[in-house]
Amino acid sequence: MGEPLNVVTIGNAIVDVLSHEEDAFLERHELVKGWMALIEPHQAEALYADMGPAIEVSGGSAANTAAGVASLGGSAAYIGKISEDQLGSFFAHDIRAAGVQFDTPPIKGYPPTARSLIIVTPDAQRTMNTYLGACVELGPEDVDEALISSAQITYLEGYLWDKESAKEAFVKAAQVAHAAGQKVSLTLSDTFCVERHRDSFVDLVSNHIDILFANEKEAMALYETDSLDEALRLFRAECEMTVVTRSEHGSIVVSGQDRFDIDAVPPANLVDTTGAGDLYASGFLYGIATGRHPADCGKLGSLAAAEVISHIGARPETPLVELARQSGLLAA
């Protein structure tokens, strides 16, 4: 086993390409606001050609979560696949500069490092169009058993479930973590993603997941119910802990027979919701890894989410540990 870690996350290693567009842009390209669509290179080219000037910034759901854990002062590692190209060098630099251990060997040449074309509308909602590129090469051989065994929590993004070899990596990681007596956590990631893979997600949650993250729509989509309470009842039977995020309405933490309703933290300035769920998870998981009460874990999640939606980009710009100390959630 390596040095003990709080959290290791596994996901699609992506550079975000963000531009601000009016709602008409979404309509013109038949994009569903707030969702993530997988696109092929020719679709990416057509969409990009119509986008305004953009900025590039490292993203990837689980990578953002790892960066959040590190920003809170926790120890974090990341597993994800890049190519040895310019985008890949940005991704690797940024995740390491965020204080996250990242050693997954890159592929050489084609396909290139993944990018997500993200449309931010005036309401700060983000609509993502992801070309997976090198991410499709992630496989069980990339799951570092010593690393996984050393981490209190292994966190997986549902987005991985779109490719067979990533699914294998996913299941292997869960098995290794459990064999080492550690926890396994999953985010359902996206309603579309849940609908594409509902049955296997239901099995996965039932067999492998201790701590489950979902937003309301994803939670209800998994169990094909219109009742959040019904979904929570079903999750409660399967997972040790379930966390449902509700944007400005806060979050619900279900832990055993207990339920905690957590307030959202209003952002200084609502700019771009990219990364809100990822950062909520980072706060929550850091709290769990450091033995805090579930309600306090939820508060750390709210605090981390509030920071990331107050600026462009899906990773913290202000050290979360400082914000958490200021608000009294972490000891000064």
Add this chain to the structure above:
Amino acid sequence: MGEPLNVVTIGNAIVDVLSHEEDAFLERHELVKGWMALIEPHQAEALYADMGPAIEVSGGSAANTAAGVASLGGSAAYIGKISEDQLGSFFAHDIRAAGVQFDTPPIKGYPPTARSLIIVTPDAQRTMNTYLGACVELGPEDVDEALISSAQITYLEGYLWDKESAKEAFVKAAQVAHAAGQKVSLTLSDTFCVERHRDSFVDLVSNHIDILFANEKEAMALYETDSLDEALRLFRAECEMTVVTRSEHGSIVVSGQDRFDIDAVPPANLVDTTGAGDLYASGFLYGIATGRHPADCGKLGSLAAAEVISHIGARPETPLVELARQSGLLAA
């Protein structure tokens, strides 16, 4: 001749890689705050490895100016050299998406598209470290004579003066513009740059330049004087119009025997001064191209600079034409 254009700009086509660092970072790497240093790949690698998480956004001084002209509602084109790589595709997309005509053929392969590692300190000052990459391949063959002839103003950045073939491109462009009865404008770009090339810059200003931009330090460095008035007297003898920018103290416009002192426009929020001079030039040149009074050109410059320093990145995020209409500088 092509369609009539307001402004064509020629410069180093660069993608900015920006991170926020404390002043100690500059000291550790022996960087001079506010200046631009040219660096080699191995230096870029060492510096980048020590930088925090960064964002990538298209830059390049003269390219930013072209984007500013377009944002004011003017017609603009850009000449600059990229490589056919991922950074080059971002650069080309962003300048075209900004409404600027850009047709310079990219090189294939090595060297890669240029990048500038930009350190933004807490005082919002930017310190730039530029690896020129593909920019060194810019030459006279890239100067599209029809394009230059069609533009009311050809604007050149002093940064070009570092490479022989770019200098040739520069002089050719000035000659073509003047032969077509158009104006030629130059920014001195950087004090270091002026000191590296003082004698040839003095000749250049004397022989080719109608509208000269400089900040106070650059203006005085060119003529090796401690007196701004003395520098202005010397410029007055050489150029039809001279503009000296003075950060928060506004700018001075010297036109023939007249002098106008222009106030700065306080930014909504001082975040990152990258692009301040570039955007000032865009406002001023758009004003000249549309036949405005020199003092009003200066006010358009101040307005454009205020927008760009209120956010990260060196190109406008809000359409400048809207801001100029709101402030009454352009007709609604």
